[in-house]
Amino acid sequence: MATTAAHVARPSRIRLGMVGGGRGAFIGAVHRIAARIDDQYELVAGAFSSDPEKAAGSAADLGVARSYSSFAEMAAKEARRKDGIEAVAIVTPNHMHAPVALQFLKRGIHVICDKPLTATLPEAKKLAKAAQESGVVFALTHNYTGYPMIRQAREMVQAGILGDIRLVNVEYAQDWLAEPLENSGQKQADWRTDPARSGVGGSTGDIGTHAFNLANFVSGLTLQELSADLQSFVPGRRVDDNGHVLMRYTSGARGMLWCSQVASGCENGLKLRIYGTKAGIEWEQENPNYLWVTPLGAPRYRLSRGGAGTGDAAARVTRVPAGHPEGYLEGFANIYAEAARAIIARRDGVAMDAAVSFPGLKEGLQGVAFVDACVRSSGKNGAWTKLAL
């Protein structure tokens, strides 16, 4: 009945804690499902809220034994336990990413942090520096890079299928802030439109960073400078709710980025198109299992996740066959799975598989710098502006 000696048991699950994500939160539940899908994590502790009652209630809801109402207490106590958490998921509003992360990483606890990295650029730099010094694994959940067909797209770019990239067109259109939802007390709208908690960017920070990151991830390009025209369409709104950004890359490629939270009727319209001298690729997050390839001078074809013509990069983050759609949660789970590979390699003292890829501090810094540059450029009537890195 017992496993025989000949069988090497799987690595034990990574003991995970969570900060934020209590009752009424959105992204916390997503992180928890993402952590469960591949069975590599076990959620054993949480500081789900700074309100003790709510923290405890959330822990009870979730069946999590060790509940804290202070993340600092959690960091300190867990670090002292033999069975303390090995990693922490940070799912707080943006301004609480850095303070929380610092508590854990200084104790050698790996960090999986929601995006953007921080609310401000100085914070981001400070956090990046501290994280690098601590040597922990630091994963930032730019989850859209977890989609298999995005991995496929990147692999094709790297293989030269597109030739030299000329154009990047990325957009992220939503409508959930088309009206002043923040005045209704809705929790998500409340903090995401509050510069003190969200940072200087609104739509640029919340979703523009995703779009920017995704374009960088796939294209491999480096931004030279940008020109931004940001708007706050909803009267009284304190952050941008729409952004139009032109981009120039160091390679000579050019790009357009559009992020909006006021595009009526748009749900989660993240779309990426990249065109090179030989071919283009087109992808839409709302139907993520397909990647269109548009060669110059040949018919366009559709790659299907798990299907013919896809390569290793997609295959290693794919669970089910072609035609069985994977979605947002699976893509998110891929970030967790990749981070787990890094954490387990660290635990085992071995080198991480070179194929492992997940967004981290570098991407986080770029994202916060992107928002900062957009705001500065827009403040100067669209002057071409470099990232302040």
Next chain:
Amino acid sequence: MATTAAHVARPSRIRLGMVGGGRGAFIGAVHRIAARIDDQYELVAGAFSSDPEKAAGSAADLGVARSYSSFAEMAAKEARRKDGIEAVAIVTPNHMHAPVALQFLKRGIHVICDKPLTATLPEAKKLAKAAQESGVVFALTHNYTGYPMIRQAREMVQAGILGDIRLVNVEYAQDWLAEPLENSGQKQADWRTDPARSGVGGSTGDIGTHAFNLANFVSGLTLQELSADLQSFVPGRRVDDNGHVLMRYTSGARGMLWCSQVASGCENGLKLRIYGTKAGIEWEQENPNYLWVTPLGAPRYRLSRGGAGTGDAAARVTRVPAGHPEGYLEGFANIYAEAARAIIARRDGVAMDAAVSFPGLKEGLQGVAFVDACVRSSGKNGAWTKLAL
């Protein structure tokens, strides 16, 4: 730090065993992910293979402590443990559903069984009778009924949005058996084209039952009789690999069902269209987050999972907002979640919420009877044939 008394802890996770699903299997892994997504099950035992070495290896891979190489032994031993499994997932080839299920249900262990219910109709009837007598929860993973937009479609039919249904058009087109894959030793193709293990139907049993079930689930119609033209296009194939079926419902509605495993270039093309006197609905599994509604005399509109215009039936099986696609695994997980609600109600001795819905014995019997009727009809050159229930 501990949960205060005021907080009612979540129900403890259902202790789950699994039969089948070891190394090299496909659907076992799907069941395991489905069981994990909502954190309501804990996989604690398995008879992953009848080969002891393989069983133990699979258990080690999965981190499952209690491994058996005999399902009968597992049923017997687990039933005696205080912490024994409360439910078993059966993910064996079709001919092994009934023998396995009987071992568990007679001991009061709930069963979550892959489809079709059994390989033969007599077996199905025997199993259904035994399961009814035992009183266990019996869930059959016709997983496509777990998709939120399928729930939405059913709710709209029930609410009369479509008026009186006239037409059902359901199809399930794949191509993975377009060539004699069974001769290559591929495990899935091997047993699925072997009548002794798969049953008398090939494509009709493997996917036709899904299509038939889905159409029934949404339409609420009852089949009167069918006329089938089954084919085995691949030379030497012992079961049908394509089926054309006409259907007449007791209400006077008519239908067409097409299932194929030789439709070159089709991946997992399950599509359902239903047209009534007032409106129609159209849905495709490969892009499952959308439901088209096609009213007579008004523009067609697209309902989006989690989006405006969707109702309670979809909402209760939805995890993430509109525009964040859910996929096959989430739909599958919904069957597990619904079964969990039934199991926990049983555990607690309370009535199950009336909204809970999952396929079970009735649907299983209908599916096996459908295959049986297709084979009989086709054998009589398409004579209109009733289900032998």
Next chain:
Amino acid sequence: MATTAAHVARPSRIRLGMVGGGRGAFIGAVHRIAARIDDQYELVAGAFSSDPEKAAGSAADLGVARSYSSFAEMAAKEARRKDGIEAVAIVTPNHMHAPVALQFLKRGIHVICDKPLTATLPEAKKLAKAAQESGVVFALTHNYTGYPMIRQAREMVQAGILGDIRLVNVEYAQDWLAEPLENSGQKQADWRTDPARSGVGGSTGDIGTHAFNLANFVSGLTLQELSADLQSFVPGRRVDDNGHVLMRYTSGARGMLWCSQVASGCENGLKLRIYGTKAGIEWEQENPNYLWVTPLGAPRYRLSRGGAGTGDAAARVTRVPAGHPEGYLEGFANIYAEAARAIIARRDGVAMDAAVSFPGLKEGLQGVAFVDACVRSSGKNGAWTKLAL
């Protein structure tokens, strides 16, 4: 200013007459536009109605000088004129196709006739015989065969790209007769649901013949037998308004055909899918500029009318570049253009270019026999039935 002798003038426009198609008609206007698009016809005479007043009014509307209220008079008088019509377009209800056509073809006037060929099979046979004897060009406007991507599909089938065809799936779904429109006095519904004028088939004759013809045109297959289940869903309707048909081809291929005029929310949903051993093709009339090719074991690709990867068969009936959509009228015009090539070859006494292709008597006979066989099969509860040719 005049054209120099060195320039060979284009052939003079074909002098065309029309029977039917007066005020309030639908298809007459379509024929006239189709005849104009490529500037190969000149409409010079018409018997637009049997009501003299209406005939004259229609002619005035259209700027047609020679107006008749009797098609027999028109045939007789035009045949005697030096500048009499060379061809006649027949756009009357079905029962008036044969009587009209006979008047013209016996005088050597070419015929372009709307489909189906006739209302009854005996009439069809009589007409076909007479037409063959007269030696005129006889074109039947199964206009969907005029779409360039349908030509492309046929060319690919002929070139063996699909391998051996196994499956044909064709459907034509509309909803305009979902309610008893014929009771409202609507002219189109009135005659199309009247067996005396439409023939024994309703949806089978009106649109099923198109679907059947299209599948034959592209696949090149020959029907062995069919099994039909026809319905008249609308109470009081005298002809079928929905048809479900299974098909067996002489090659061993199998097919499904669905035609409906009661599929709520469907406009003109003609779709063709054909799957062979090597690849499939998928095409939808409502977005006709694209043809999907679905190879076994390779990514599916989309051919675009006028675009890369398309061949001669499509190119010769294409007017504008890829991305500039052509539609229903252009496809219809291609039948007229092909017929013009035949007529001009006849006029010039030269052989017709072998690439010219348009539906004629053979296709017309098959269509009427198809309706006849559907009605007979359905009357015998779906007995497999051959075309009575």
Next chain:
Amino acid sequence: MATTAAHVARPSRIRLGMVGGGRGAFIGAVHRIAARIDDQYELVAGAFSSDPEKAAGSAADLGVARSYSSFAEMAAKEARRKDGIEAVAIVTPNHMHAPVALQFLKRGIHVICDKPLTATLPEAKKLAKAAQESGVVFALTHNYTGYPMIRQAREMVQAGILGDIRLVNVEYAQDWLAEPLENSGQKQADWRTDPARSGVGGSTGDIGTHAFNLANFVSGLTLQELSADLQSFVPGRRVDDNGHVLMRYTSGARGMLWCSQVASGCENGLKLRIYGTKAGIEWEQENPNYLWVTPLGAPRYRLSRGGAGTGDAAARVTRVPAGHPEGYLEGFANIYAEAARAIIARRDGVAMDAAVSFPGLKEGLQGVAFVDACVRSSGKNGAWTKLAL
């Protein structure tokens, strides 16, 4: 046989001449088909080329009796004929629009001119002034405004369905100049990339003007200023082949415009999206029969040309029912049909129906000024720039 006195004959066809559009040209043939579709024009004269031999050959090809090799001669002589042309279609390269148009309009001959209005802004202003003084009908073939669903979209904007417009997103992506086609001698590429013939803009002039015009037509907005980043990706190219433009409207709305002739795999990708406070609309030229409406807080719906929910503005330029696709040529023909209504009203000395709408001098001036502003802005590193009108 003759039309009775009671029947008012249709207006006689407008006698049309054409300048340009001889052998090897593209857009000339399009204009001719567009002029024929609704049977309102008769092409009776042409100066198809400045090469007499080619001019005469083209006339012979087309069956046009009066052929000229000089447009000035044609203007002079036709003006003197009793049966001289009433209107002229100008389909020359851009730099030849103004000189040609001036010859005709000063003789009171109506002008239908291809876009852009002229190659330079001073020319455009001069032409506009002269045309206004002459009082002729001047139609500019920004043909995409002829699509019924574009008319539908404009009607919905005007009716307030979208609320206050916040965002305009228009793009026009092609790939036909992704390589230095102009070096191959290809006629279209040759003049369209030559500033002397095309004007200072390349992609901005050739297709950016279409995009700009379409957005203005539907939105009804007035541009305040723009910021452009133009590129010439193909080495040696003398005009832009890609343009990124940000736009600010006087109402406070904002927009993005992308035009490209180097987007590999894109055919004729003109897409328009407009989002207001209440709803958005989305439309794609490559599938032009559908208009998506995306309300805030309600399901998105699809309007179909000719289908339920469409209004008068679309209906009056629609020829065939829903589901029977109309395309590029029909949309183009609508510009001709609208111009014909204006010309016939002028001929009859009556006021033009207020519903008639076609692009003319105002739109032409705006287009040329748009290109001019893009080039100036891009030359000043994207400085916000107003149209120099």
